[in-house]
Amino acid sequence: MxxxxxxxxxxxxxxxxxxxxxxxxxxxxxxxxxxxxxxxxxxxxxxxxxxxxxxxxxxxxxxxxxxxxxxxxxxxxxxxxxxxxxxxxxxxxxxxxxxxxxxxxxxxxxxxxxxxxxxxxxxxxxxxxxxxxxxxxxxxxxxxxxxxxxxxxxxxxxxxxxxxxGRLMQAELQALDAALGQPKRPVVAVVGGAKVSTKLDLLGNLVEKVDTLVIGGGMANTFLAAMGLNVGKSLCEHDMAGTAREIMRKAGAAGCEILLPADVVVARDFRAGAAHETVGAHACPPDAMILDAGPQSVARIIAALDTARTLIWNGPLGAFEIEPFDAATNAAAAHAAALSREGKLTSVAGGGDTVAALNKSGAADDFTYISTAGGAFLEWMEGKDLPGVAALKAG
Missing domain, CATH: 3.40.50.1260 (Phosphoglycerate kinase, N-terminal domain)
Incomplete structure (x- = not known):
């Protein structure tokens, strides 16, 4: 240190x-x-x-x-x-x-x-x-x-x-070093949330540092659209398609596998208990919204976690606030928690929605470390120097 x-x-x-x-x-x-x-x-x-x-x-x-x-x-x-x-x-x-x-x-x-x-x-x-x-x-x-x-x-x-x-700062820095500084490999990163535009620096840094990058939530729709798939009325930043393709190109050059949803849960209404169906990622109806990843997608994420030694998680895989669109987040989080509990996986998570999603899933207590730091956690994941940490090192 x-x-x-x-x-x-x-x-x-x-x-x-x-x-x-x-x-x-x-x-x-x-x-x-x-x-x-x-x-x-x-x-x-x-x-x-x-x-x-x-x-x-x-x-x-x-x-x-x-x-x-x-x-x-x-x-x-x-x-x-x-x-x-x-x-x-x-x-x-x-x-x-x-x-x-x-x-x-x-x-x-x-x-x-x-x-x-x-x-x-x-x-x-x-x-x-x-x-x-x-x-x-x-x-x-x-x-x-x-x-x-x-x-x-x-x-x-x-x-x-x-x-x-202090002890909390020490714990945060040690956890983040274990996740991104000197991690045990393979490393899987789960990045979800609404928009690609808010996590460009994060994605750009991660594809050069992790072995598998799981992209979920609304931002996955932007990647699917960038690949030419119809995402219906889903939350999607169509103007970020070029950026999404560049991130995929950069990942390929770095040897990082990107996991996007293979199947999706769609609905016409964004409300609890709304009528919904699971379809292939290529088959979203034009009048529907993608609100969660489907069971095939979850199976692929679980398979990646089973071979991983380190997991870093930021953002939910779907609209976790509303049932049944919390299913993918809950299932993947529960599996990561079980592997962590068994000592097979070092799991570090952070970010406001992440903490809320993991608490809601019941998996939070078994993650190796959950940061409550929000913006500082994100900037660290983006590879940025944090002034407060740099000043301690200088001292």
């Missing part, structure tokens, strides 16, 4: 500025999903166990450099305290952080108010980063999900203090 972890740092009596991502969903003033909060607990507990004082830095929403009371981190305190089993003191201003009261100094865990209330954060202002650095002795980045942003608290701080990755 070219970056340090908490194991490499002497934290005794040190103030540890810890960048976390607790940008959680909230409704009526209550956190509705505390997953991101729960995932930072090991880092905070480790810092405390090593005699350090964690000073948490986080953002919430997009206040764009201004104080927006509705975006105060105060709303996260009950969930944060519940997850940690201890009190957390909110420091409402940087001035309060620079002049800690006796009570604040005695607190185990401190939380700075929304760092994006300050214009210097998103501007990555060196003076603002230095002001933050003066609050601590060590910088720990545990926010992989914000590592694709070159902000003061995600990138700038690493240039001012001894730096390391």
């Amino acid at each position: 070219s970056w340090k972890t908490l194991d490499d740092m002497d934290l005794m009596n040190k103030r540890v500025l810890t960048r976390v991502d607790i940008n959680v969903p909230v409704k009526d003033g209550i956190v509705t999903d505390a997953t991101r909060i729960e995932r930072i607990v090991p880092t905070i507990n480790d810092i405390l166990a090593k005699g350090g004082k964690p000073i948490l830095i986080a953002h919430f929403g997009r206040p764009k450099g201004k104080v927006v009371l509705d975006m105060s981190l105060r709303v996260t305190l009950p969930a944060l305290e519940r997850a940690l089993g201890r009190k957390v003191r909110l420091l409402e201003t940087l001035d309060a952080a620079e002049n800690l009261t006796t009570e604040a100094q005695a607190s185990d865990v401190l939380l700075l108010e929304n760092i994006r209330f300050h214009p210097g954060e998103e501007a990555n202002d060196p003076n603002f980063a230095q002001r933050l650095a003066n609050l601590g002795d060590i910088y720990c980045n545990d926010a992989f999900s914000a590592a694709h942003r070159a902000h003061a608290s995600t990138e700038g701080l690493a240039h001012h203090l001894p730096s390391c990755a």
